[in-house]
Amino acid sequence: MSEVWEIMTRFKDLCKHRGWRTSESEDWVEVKNRYHNFVWVKDIHPSSFERIAHNNKCVVREGLTYRVLESSYTAWLFSKTPSQNLFRTILENPDFYCKIAIYGLNNLLDGKNLCTKLNCTDSPVFKEFEGFLENEFNVRLEPVSNASAFGVSTDTYTIAELV
Numbered sequence: 001m002s003e004v005w006e007i008m009t010r011f012k013d014l015c016k017h018r019g020w021r022t023s024e025s026e027d028w029v030e031v032k033n034r035y036h037n038f039v040w041v042k043d044i045h046p047s048s049f050e051r052i053a054h055n056n057k058c059v060v061r062e063g064l065t066y067r068v069l070e071s072s073y074t075a076w077l078f079s080k081t082p083s084q085n086l087f088r089t090i091l092e093n094p095d096f097y098c099k100i101a102i103y104g105l106n107n108l109l110d111g112k113n114l115c116t117k118l119n120c121t122d123s124p125v126f127k128e129f130e131g132f133l134e135n136e137f138n139v140r141l142e143p144v145s146n147a148s149a150f151g152v153s154t155d156t157y158t159i160a161e162l163v
Contacts, residue, residue: 003109004040004077011132015125028058029125034072035060036125042080046089049076053096073123075101079109081116087144090118101126108139118144 012022012029021030027038037058044052058071076082081104090096097120104116115133119126133139 037071
């Protein structure tokens, strides 16, 4: 996961240059009082994903104290291809689409210039993250509707069903 740490460190530096507030120890970016949270996972059971996604919280350190705040958006960074069951969990909960983005970084971490994404949010931070991956790592972002990396047939689910 050290590669994800490096990606996030470089991305948060870019965000600071844009005037966005970031954390040294947590992976969130604040823009206009809205928190855009990044969660790193290798693999997660769909029921755990669902509980965390519904909870929608992030930890913000202020001096020596911590506050738990509502996260406006959450990006899940997967170092392993998400399971078909997880993808079905996302599809069965359309409320997730406006607040959650999924990035399959497994190919990038394996040295390929490809990431799978599912991002139907209006988060400027996640749009910037995608541009960062494209520009800094020469990564091609493949929308989930065109990707077999999630193990879901594109004949079954179209992008129109995701939005």
